[in-house]
Structure formats: C-alpha cells, structure tokens
Amino acid sequence: MQTYSFQPTVEYARQLDQEDVLAHYRNEFYIKPDSIYMDGNSLGLLSKRAEKSLLEVLADWKELGIDGWMEGKHPWFFLPETLAKLSAPLVGASAEEVIVTGSTTVNLHQLVASFYKPEGKRTKILADELTFPSDIYALQSQLRLHGFNPETHLIRVKSRDGRLLEEEDLIAAMTEEIALIILPTVLYRSGQILDMKRLTDEAHARGILIGFDGCHSVGAIPHAFSEWDVDFAFWCNYKHLNGGPGSVGSLYVNRKHFGTLPGLAGWFGSKKDKQFDMEHLLIPADTAGAFQIGTPHILSLAPLIGSFEMFQEAGIERIREKSLQSTQYLMDLIDFELEDYGFIIGNPREEKRRGGHVSLEHKEAARICKALKEYGVVPDYRAPNIIRLAPIALYNTYEEVWKVVQILKNIMAEKLYEQYSNERNVVA
Ligand SMILES: Cc1ncc(COP(=O)(O)O)c(C=O)c1O
Ligand SMILES: Nc1ccccc1C(=O)C[C@H](N)C(=O)O
Known part of the structure; x- marks a missing residue:
C-alpha cells in the first residue's frame, strides 16, 4: 500500500481501492446492488464460501444421516475443535485453548460458573458501566446464584465522559474485594480498544482473574491472549466473522487453567474417546473443549468453515491494516465534509485505541439512520x-x-432526516 495521505476526491477513493490488496475478497460476498452495507460489526454478510460449507454439511446430513458425525466431509463430532484450530490465530491462542461452542452470553455464564470462586473478602465481580447489557444480566444472575446481591457485589467502573473507559480507573477499582474481572476488548458503542495486556498484568499483580468479551474485536483486530496471559475470553462469530445470524460463538481458556472443572457441565465437554462410554462420571477434555455443554449446533457452525478459511487466507494483520486505513479515511471525510452539521466522532482517534467501527454521535441520530437506510446505506x-x-x-x-x-x-444539507421520527425501531 502507498502511504495514505488524505484527499477528499472520489478519484482518491478509487486509487485506494486499486491499491487494496484485499479488494478481490469483495467478490466472494453477496453484496446487495445499490446498497452500501456498513453494519458488518453487528451482522456480517454472507460469503459464498460460508454458503458452500453450509450446503456441504446439509448434503452430508441428506446422504449420511447419523454417520455425518464421523464420516461427513466435515465430521460433525470434531467440528468445534476443527473450527477452533482455524480461528485460534485470530486471538493469539493455541488450538487447544479455543473451542467454538455456545453463544456469547452462554459462554460468559459457563466461564463465570467455572472461574468465579468467591473466598473470604474476595467476593465481588468488576465490570464497567458501558458494557453490553447481556453481560451485565449474566453477571447479576451469577452473583444471585452465589447468594450475593448484585447491587453491592457487581462493581461497574464509571466512564468519565460516557464514551470511554480509562485504564487507570479500571485498575484503581481492582481492590482486594474483587474475585473476577470481566471487560470488553472493544466497547460496542464507542469502539474503544482496552489495553488488554496492561489490564491483565495489573489484575494478576493483585491476584485477580480476568476475562474479556471479544464480540467487537475478534475478526477486526489481532489479539495475543496467550502472550498477554489472559485467563479466559468469549465472543460471537456473527459480526466480523460473518458466521450468520445466531451462529455459534467461541471461548478461550488459557492452558494454565486446563483441568478446571466446568461450572456448567455436559457430556460434550467429555474427552472425545470417553464420551460414548456413557459413564455417569464425567471425564472432561483436557483442553478448552471441556467447557462445551451439549450437542453442537452443527448447522450454525457450518458457515464458519468457509468463513474462517477466508480469514486464515487473508490474514488478520492485513485485515487490521485495511480496517485502520478505511476508518481513518471515513473520519477524515467526516471532518472535511460534515463540519457544519453537529456531528461528534466519539471513538478514540489513535490507532491503538480504536477498533473496527466509527462511532458518530448526533442528537438526531435515530432519524439520520432511518434516512441513511432510505438512501441506500445500512448503518446501525x-x-x-x-x-x-x-x-x-x-x-x-x-x-x-x-x-x-x-x-x-x-x-x-437538505434536512431529509426531518421526515422521520427520532425514535429507534424495534431492532435498533
Ligand atoms: C459485546 C457483546 N456482548 C454480548 C453480546 C450478546 O451476544 P449473544 O446474544 O450472542 O449472546 C453482544 C451482541 O449481541 C455484544 O455485542
Ligand atoms: N445479536 C443481535 C441480534 C439482533 C440484532 C443485533 C444483534 C447484535 O449482535 C447487536 C450487537 N451485539 C451490538 O453491538 O449492538
């Protein structure tokens, strides 16, 4: 890539497209004509490879019935592990430390049930006030299951400006009453990346375990979970990873925790060769696979085969490079063209603090989004x-x-948004 040097012309956009080493991947996706999809951070688009792998799995079901578990083109019994191997490099982990299973919220429940061990004064869970609500609901219910009051035992670190979290504030809240920390890798609204390495080091220096919600970062930015010594993480595969609505999620467990009994046990957490002994004594896998619960949702795993192959081929470093340049370009255009219209760019500008989306604030945001949709842009x-x-x-x-x-x-300029009400629809 040439050095980026902003120019507002469409010719410059075309030049950047010509220099784009990932440009050919666009043809691999179903792109609606006359529509510009800017919502891949919420639900990624369908690729032809994901469609193909889904059809292959369906064909195996059609042809093989039950034998698809061991004999299909993608043997179903090992699919969560096969997909873990393909996707582990996206989070900087070994294949055994990842398993493709469950959903974000279910995996959070599983990991808290496994790693939250209140003892003596250390009984509280630390999170933040900007985190995605489902995580908060899960943490509140886990605290209740342990007989604690979420009002006193869930500590939510405040944001100074309603957009960002300061690592110093998070560290200051890591007191000796905290047993476990759950934080996002990238904040879902402002797109801020938290300094995961620093937070992990600081948590460990105080004897606290730390886990991350990677929904908004995996597939958009590189991670080094194992190198940073993160205890565990969980994320979905339907946003940046294009697995399809409700596709199966993933979790990471640092190998130093292998052998920890799953808090929510089920037979798919068994050692593979023991599972069908059908004993009433669980012999858990000695990998992150132990944290699986029941039968994998094969049809919701299948698109990930094709999708993860694309990520492996394209490489997360190249993906991040383009993502940084295109978000920079978007911000430069916003600064240049929209100065007079009351927008605020709410995400951090620095490369190492911004994720894969731009967070544009405006008091008329709801109806501006409706107008954008009307004029062929899909925001969220x-x-x-x-x-x-x-x-x-x-x-x-x-x-x-x-x-x-x-x-x-x-x-x-034309105030076209005024034709709509400034209220959200049911789904955003
Ligand atoms: C940061 C974050 N955490 C959790 C969730 C919940 O995920 P799920 O509904 O797949 O459990 C989402 C999105 O829905 C999310 O963006
Ligand atoms: N799971 C969904 C189902 C329906 C509509 C949106 C979602 C999202 O994932 C939203 C996303 N988590 C967000 O960052 O807002």
Whole structure:
C-alpha cells in the first residue's frame, strides 16, 4: 500500500481501492446492488464460501444421516475443535485453548460458573458501566446464584465522559474485594480498544482473574491472549466473522487453567474417546473443549468453515491494516465534509485505541439512520445518539466510504432526516 495521505476526491477513493490488496475478497460476498452495507460489526454478510460449507454439511446430513458425525466431509463430532484450530490465530491462542461452542452470553455464564470462586473478602465481580447489557444480566444472575446481591457485589467502573473507559480507573477499582474481572476488548458503542495486556498484568499483580468479551474485536483486530496471559475470553462469530445470524460463538481458556472443572457441565465437554462410554462420571477434555455443554449446533457452525478459511487466507494483520486505513479515511471525510452539521466522532482517534467501527454521535441520530437506510446505506443505531459505521476490510470499498459521506452530507444539507421520527425501531 502507498502511504495514505488524505484527499477528499472520489478519484482518491478509487486509487485506494486499486491499491487494496484485499479488494478481490469483495467478490466472494453477496453484496446487495445499490446498497452500501456498513453494519458488518453487528451482522456480517454472507460469503459464498460460508454458503458452500453450509450446503456441504446439509448434503452430508441428506446422504449420511447419523454417520455425518464421523464420516461427513466435515465430521460433525470434531467440528468445534476443527473450527477452533482455524480461528485460534485470530486471538493469539493455541488450538487447544479455543473451542467454538455456545453463544456469547452462554459462554460468559459457563466461564463465570467455572472461574468465579468467591473466598473470604474476595467476593465481588468488576465490570464497567458501558458494557453490553447481556453481560451485565449474566453477571447479576451469577452473583444471585452465589447468594450475593448484585447491587453491592457487581462493581461497574464509571466512564468519565460516557464514551470511554480509562485504564487507570479500571485498575484503581481492582481492590482486594474483587474475585473476577470481566471487560470488553472493544466497547460496542464507542469502539474503544482496552489495553488488554496492561489490564491483565495489573489484575494478576493483585491476584485477580480476568476475562474479556471479544464480540467487537475478534475478526477486526489481532489479539495475543496467550502472550498477554489472559485467563479466559468469549465472543460471537456473527459480526466480523460473518458466521450468520445466531451462529455459534467461541471461548478461550488459557492452558494454565486446563483441568478446571466446568461450572456448567455436559457430556460434550467429555474427552472425545470417553464420551460414548456413557459413564455417569464425567471425564472432561483436557483442553478448552471441556467447557462445551451439549450437542453442537452443527448447522450454525457450518458457515464458519468457509468463513474462517477466508480469514486464515487473508490474514488478520492485513485485515487490521485495511480496517485502520478505511476508518481513518471515513473520519477524515467526516471532518472535511460534515463540519457544519453537529456531528461528534466519539471513538478514540489513535490507532491503538480504536477498533473496527466509527462511532458518530448526533442528537438526531435515530432519524439520520432511518434516512441513511432510505438512501441506500445500512448503518446501525445505538440509543440515544450513536450512528455506528463499519467499513469491513473483506467487503467494503473506499469508494463506498466516500459515497456514504456524500449521502450523509446530502441528508444533512437538505434536512431529509426531518421526515422521520427520532425514535429507534424495534431492532435498533
Ligand atoms: C459485546 C457483546 N456482548 C454480548 C453480546 C450478546 O451476544 P449473544 O446474544 O450472542 O449472546 C453482544 C451482541 O449481541 C455484544 O455485542
Ligand atoms: N445479536 C443481535 C441480534 C439482533 C440484532 C443485533 C444483534 C447484535 O449482535 C447487536 C450487537 N451485539 C451490538 O453491538 O449492538
């Protein structure tokens, strides 16, 4: 890639597209004509390879029935492990430390049930006030199961500005009353990346275990969970990883914790060769596979085969490089074109603190999003005032980014958003 040096012209967007080493991946996705999809951070688009692997698994079911478990093109019995091997490099882990299973919220429940061990004064869980609500609900219910009051035992670190979290504030809250810390890798609204290494070091220096919710980072930025010595993590595969609505999620358990009994046990956590002995004594896998519960959702795993292959081929470093450049380009265009219209860029500007989406704030955000949809752009809205825009490295072009800003400028200049109510729809 040439050095990036912002110019506002469409010719410059086209030049960036010509230099884009990942450009050919766009043809591998189903892209709706006359629509610009900027929502791959919420639900990634379908790729032809994901469709193909799903159809292959369906064909195995059609042909083989029960024998698909061991004899299919992608033997179902090992699919969570096969997919773990393909995706472990995305989080900087070994294959055994990852398993593709459950969903984000279920995996959080499993990991808290396994690693939250209140003892003496150390009984509280530390999280933050900006985290995704499902995580908070899960933590509150886990505390209740242990007989604690979430009001006193779930500590939510405050944000100074309602957008970002300061690592110092998180560290200051790591007191001797904290047994476990759960934080996002990337915040779902502002797109801020937390310094996972620093937070892990500080937690461990105080004898606290730490786990991360990687929903908004895995597939968008590189991670080094094992090198950073993170205790555990969990994430979904339907956003940046394009696994399809409700596709199976993933979890990571640091190998130093192998052997920890799963808090929520089930027979798919067994050692593979023991599972069908059907003994009433669980012999757990000696890998992250131990944290599986029941039968894998094979049809919701299948698209991940094709999708993960693409990530392996494209490489997360190249994906991050393009993502950084296209979000920078988007911010530069916003600064240049939309100065007069009351927008605030709410994500951090520094490369090492920003994830894969731009968080654009405006008091009319809900209806600006409705107008964007009407004019062919798919953004997403997060109440009360955020428009999230994610140029995705594998399928969005720089010219699309350029067009999005032109469309937005027209919506603002002509006040086209005024035709809509400034309220969210049922799903965002
Ligand atoms: C950061 C974060 N955590 C948790 C969830 C919940 O995931 P799921 O509904 O797949 O359990 C989401 C998205 O839905 C999310 O963005
Ligand atoms: N699971 C969903 C189902 C329906 C609509 C959106 C979602 C999301 O994942 C939203 C996303 N977690 C977010 O960051 O807002």
